[in-house]
Amino acid sequence: MESFHLLIGGFIQVLQPVYLTYALVGCILGTIIGILPGIGPAAGTAILIPITSGIDPTGSIIMLAAIYYGAMYGGTITSVLINTPGEAASAVTCLDGYVMAKNGRAGPALAVAAVGSFIGGGVATLGLIFLALPLTRLALTFGPPEIFSLLLIGLSLVTALASTSIVRALIAAFAGLLFAQVGIDPIMGMERFTFGRLELLDGFQIVPVVMGLFGIGEILLSIERPIQNMFAATVGSLFLSKDDIKRATGPVLRGSVIGFFLGLVPGLGSMIPAFLSYATEKRLSKHPEEFGKGAIEGVAGPETANNSYANAAFIPLFTLGIPASPTMAILMGALMMNGLVPGPTLFVEHSQFVWAIIASFLVGNLILLVLNLPLIPLWVALLRVPYGILVVIVLIFCVLGAYSLNNQVFDIWVMLGAGIVGYLMKKVDIPSAPLILTLILGPLLESTLRQSLEISGGEFSVFFNRPISMTLIVLATLILLSSTLQIFRQVKTDSEV
Amino acid sequence: MDKPETMRPVYQIVALLIFIAGLLLVYGALKLHYYTAIGPGPGFLPFWLSLIFTILAVLMFFQATFAKSPDKAPGDLFPDMGGVLRIATIVMALGSTALLIENVGFGPSMFLMNIFVLLVLTRRHFLLVLSIALIGGFGIEYMFVHWLNVPLPATNFRAFCPQFVCGG
Numbered sequence: 001m002e003s004f005h006l007l008i009g010g011f012i013q014v015l016q017p018v019y020l021t022y023a024l025v026g027c028i029l030g031t032i033i034g035i036l037p038g039i040g041p042a043a044g045t046a047i048l049i050p051i052t053s054g055i056d057p058t059g060s061i062i063m064l065a066a067i068y069y070g071a072m073y074g075g076t077i078t079s080v081l082i083n084t085p086g087e088a089a090s091a092v093t094c095l096d097g098y099v100m101a102k103n104g105r106a107g108p109a110l111a112v113a114a115v116g117s118f119i120g121g122g123v124a125t126l127g128l129i130f131l132a133l134p135l136t137r138l139a140l141t142f143g144p145p146e147i148f149s150l151l152l153i154g155l156s157l158v159t160a161l162a163s164t165s166i167v168r169a170l171i172a173a174f175a176g177l178l179f180a181q182v183g184i185d186p187i188m189g190m191e192r193f194t195f196g197r198l199e200l201l202d203g204f205q206i207v208p209v210v211m212g213l214f215g216i217g218e219i220l221l222s223i224e225r226p227i228q229n230m231f232a233a234t235v236g237s238l239f240l241s242k243d244d245i246k247r248a249t250g251p252v253l254r255g256s257v258i259g260f261f262l263g264l265v266p267g268l269g270s271m272i273p274a275f276l277s278y279a280t281e282k283r284l285s286k287h288p289e290e291f292g293k294g295a296i297e298g299v300a301g302p303e304t305a306n307n308s309y310a311n312a313a314f315i316p317l318f319t320l321g322i323p324a325s326p327t328m329a330i331l332m333g334a335l336m337m338n339g340l341v342p343g344p345t346l347f348v349e350h351s352q353f354v355w356a357i358i359a360s361f362l363v364g365n366l367i368l369l370v371l372n373l374p375l376i377p378l379w380v381a382l383l384r385v386p387y388g389i390l391v392v393i394v395l396i397f398c399v400l401g402a403y404s405l406n407n408q409v410f411d412i413w414v415m416l417g418a419g420i421v422g423y424l425m426k427k428v429d430i431p432s433a434p435l436i437l438t439l440i441l442g443p444l445l446e447s448t449l450r451q452s453l454e455i456s457g458g459e460f461s462v463f464f465n466r467p468i469s470m471t472l473i474v475l476a477t478l479i480l481l482s483s484t485l486q487i488f489r490q491v492k493t494d495s496e497v
Numbered sequence: 498m499d500k501p502e503t504m505r506p507v508y509q510i511v512a513l514l515i516f517i518a519g520l521l522l523v524y525g526a527l528k529l530h531y532y533t534a535i536g537p538g539p540g541f542l543p544f545w546l547s548l549i550f551t552i553l554a555v556l557m558f559f560q561a562t563f564a565k566s567p568d569k570a571p572g573d574l575f576p577d578m579g580g581v582l583r584i585a586t587i588v589m590a591l592g593s594t595a596l597l598i599e600n601v602g603f604g605p606s607m608f609l610m611n612i613f614v615l616l617v618l619t620r621r622h623f624l625l626v627l628s629i630a631l632i633g634g635f636g637i638e639y640m641f642v643h644w645l646n647v648p649l650p651a652t653n654f655r656a657f658c659p660q661f662v663c664g665g
Contacts, residue, residue: 054645167557174550180523181546185529185539192529192539193522220587223618224573224580360548388619390627392611395587396633399594399607404647412595415589423584426512427574431505446542452535 003129005375010355014363017354021217022059023364026066026144027371029033033067033088034074035379036390041071041270041310042326042436043215046207047397049334051454052406057338060351062360064124064334068327069121069361072310076113076303077379080106089270093128096291096298099405102295107238112296113303113429114372115240116252118309121365123256124263127437128315128358131345135319139344142320144455145463148448149439149472151322156479157265166432176306176435179204187450198408206329206440208402208415213432214326215398216415238373248300255304262305263312268327270306277305280313306349311361317342322444326433504568508561512554519551586617602652608634 013019029051033044042276052060052216075090079309080097093113100109142150182193185201194200240248255277262273281301282291291298311325321343324330340350347354372379402415425432458461464470501507526547529540561567576584590610597606611630615621641647655663 023505038551050641050647052644053647061660109551113658154577165560167560167589168551169549171553171557174546174553177546178543178550181543186529186531187536188539190529190539192543193525216587216591223583223587224576226579229574252510386621387621388615388621391618391634392614392629393585395591395610396637398604399591399598399610400637400641400647400649403532403603404649407648409595412591412598416591416595419591420588429568450537458536 006351006355007129007359009013009352010359010362012111012358013058013352014104014359018319019059019360020363021112023054023066023360023368024371026063027070027364027367028065029063030070030072030381031074031077031368031372032335032382034071035382035494036394039122040218041068041212042210042330043218043398044071045327045330045334046210047215047394049207049330049337050397050400052334053430055067056173057335057340058356059303060338061331061353061357062364063359063368064365065360066342067366069117069307069310069329072307073114073117073372074083074379076117077110077376078383080109080113081300081380089274089309090303091271092274092302095278095297097294097297099292100293100296100299104236105294107236108244108296109339110238110376111240111373112244112248112252112300113237114369115301116248116255117307118365118369119252120256120259120304120306121251121311121368122362124260124308124311125358125361125365127260127312128318132313132319132354132358133337135315136344136347142468143466144319144448144451145466145469146472147320148445148452149463149469150320151448152476153472153479154322154324154441155438155445158446158474161208165429169434172228172425172430173434173438175278176438176440177245177442177445179209179435179439179465180446185455186447196448197410199406199408203443204334204414204439205405206281206326206436207405208411209418209439210326210330210400210436211401212415212418212420213422213425213436215394216419217426217432220392220419220423221426224389249279249297250284251297251301252304254280254284254335255301256308258301259305259308259310260312263309264315265324270309273305273309275304277301307365311365314358319344320348321346321449323440326440327437329436332440341399501570501574504570504574505564507574507578508567509558512561515557516551516554517545519554522547523551533534537576547564583618586614590614599650600653601656602638603649604635604638604652605657606634607637610634613657 014023030041030044030050033048034043036044045064048067049064052063056065072089076097079093081089083098085093097109097113100106151289180199180203184190184201185192191201206474213277234397237304255273258277259273262276276300278301281297282288285291285295285297287295310327313328316322317328317332321332322342323332323342335342335346340346340353398415399412402411404410405411422432425435452462453460462469463473519533523544526531526540526543529543530538530540531540590613593613594610597609608630612626613631615629619626621622635652638649638652642649
């Protein structure tokens with residue numbers, strides 16, 4: 001009941017015209033970001049941070065969150081219409097969504113994605129409302145050992161699920177952790193790997209690294225081949241038939257649940273819920289042979305799951321201060337730029353702000369549903385803008401975003417360096433998501449590890465003497481063991497030794 | 498450069514580079530305090546991370562070397578000359594912007610970047626290119642500085658003027 005009273009307070013705030021405008025603008029910008037191939041939600045949110053700099057903290061986060069879930073939906077449009085996912089989570093939608101478009105059913109594919117995204121987002125936000133206060137109370141009992149163990153689960157999942165090669169995923173993850181060591185050591189204040197550069201005392205900033213890896217890296221990859229403009233299929237009627245609704249209901253409900261629970265786990269990334277939902281639907285379907293040939297379930301489930309995930313990922317950020325994905329890390333940075341520290345104390349010290357943001361998720365998802373379907377012709381028109389011009393627009397915002405973060409040129413160089421590294425990583429099939437996630441989680445991982453060992457006088461038993469910490473460590477070990485076994489199995493099957 | 502048939506040599510070279518980087522990091526970490534009276538020191542985690550990083554590089558090398566069915570190299574592993582030119586354009590444009598932005602200001606540096614990238618990447622009428630470059634440079638500067646209060650390096654046309662004409 002307490003949560004609902006607080007939520008009503010949030011609605012009163014967020015329904016003011018000025019905040020509704022921010023949510024609307026965020027949804028539109030996010031959809032545009034999602035439509036542009038290569039510029040995913042993380043880079044998109046990072047690039048657009050400067051736009052929110054003149055806005056108050058509540059409005060700024062409402063807009064950035066709307067950009068995030070707007071981008072998650074926007075990615076669907078290109079997946080369905082031109083077989084090119086605007087962001088990673090929509091990759092699976094290409095399988096059936098594009099076939100539906102080729103069969104003249106682009107309208108129902110986009111409609112079911114919009115409705116599914118709305119339901120998924122709504123379910124996850126309801127989960128956030130119910131879980132926020134109990135989880136916050138639980139989080140307040142967490143000490144450094146529990147937080148360290150929880151982070152270990154995230155890190156082990158990142159590597160276990162990230163790539164076709166676990167070794168390459170682990171290399172990316174450890175590279176991120178090593179990059180996180182740059183700067184002043186969190187406990188003793190000693191300089192590490194700064195090479196005398198003052199700009200590196202605070203370590204690598206997440207925003208330029210994300211913009212480089214995901215934004216510039218993707219641009220470099222996409223302009224390798226001669227630039228071709230995109231031509232989208234025609235959309236046609238948006239109405240869903242009775243049969244479509246019947247077939248999509250189950251996948252939407254299951255997708256909501258899958259996305260919600262995976263959103264609670266730090267480090268998974270938005271592709272996993274979408275793929276898991278697709279696999280589940282294919283397994284449960286009476287007609288699995290229709291998957292890949294335009295089955296509406298193959299669009300409804302994954303699209304619902306990825307939006308449910310996007311909204312649920314706010315739960316670990318708000319309650320534990322742990323960003324579950326690169327985009328969440330960007331939003332965490334935006335919160336901190338506004339003087340707000342994510343974590344359990346956020347609900348105590350800035351209750352009004354948090355509940356306004358939560359209320360804005362429901363409003364934002366409704367805006368997306370109402371806005372996106374009638375505006376589909378406009379999004380299709382956007383796809384006809386020459387790609388060279390889109391590249392310039394993205395570059396402008398990348399430079400602007402990197403520079404205005406700290407008003408230093410060094411961040412533009414970091415972004416460019418990260419862009420080249422991101423491009424090369426893609427060429428040699430090393431995933432960049434684990435690098436970003438460990439770069440984000442690295443400082444917290446180190447400080448909690450060292451604080452725990454200081455508490456215990458250097459005894460590692462501190463992680464096993466506390467029940468929650470021990471349970472989490474056991475889980476992380478099981479995940480790591482399963483991935484290690486996979487490494488050896490891979491080496492064994494692949495080698496001639 | 499000839500494209501290899503499989504990814505084996507590519508992975509081997511990458512593993513070797515990572516191995517060298519890992520060794521350098523281990524060496525760097527050893528120079529930091531490993532342990533202190535109150536617990537692990539600043540070098541504790543960097544040491545173990547860089548050691549594991551190095552071991553992973555060795556594992557990657559062995560995996561690539563002894564793979565029975567190595568990954569096939571994709572057709573577009575190396576970009577063609579046109580691709581290299583386009584990539585170099587973006588890298589040079591961003592690098593030049595970083596060098597210029599604080600000397601000539603945000604607007605002019607972005608204007609130059611836009612012109613350069615648009616001329617290489619698109620075949621459009623020069624007036625359209627000029628309009629986009631102007632809006633993307635000075636228009637964006639005006640919008641962010643005056644409407645959104647984002648401080649950006651001010652335009653300094655004197656930077657374009659030779660010293661013997663405009664003085665120091």
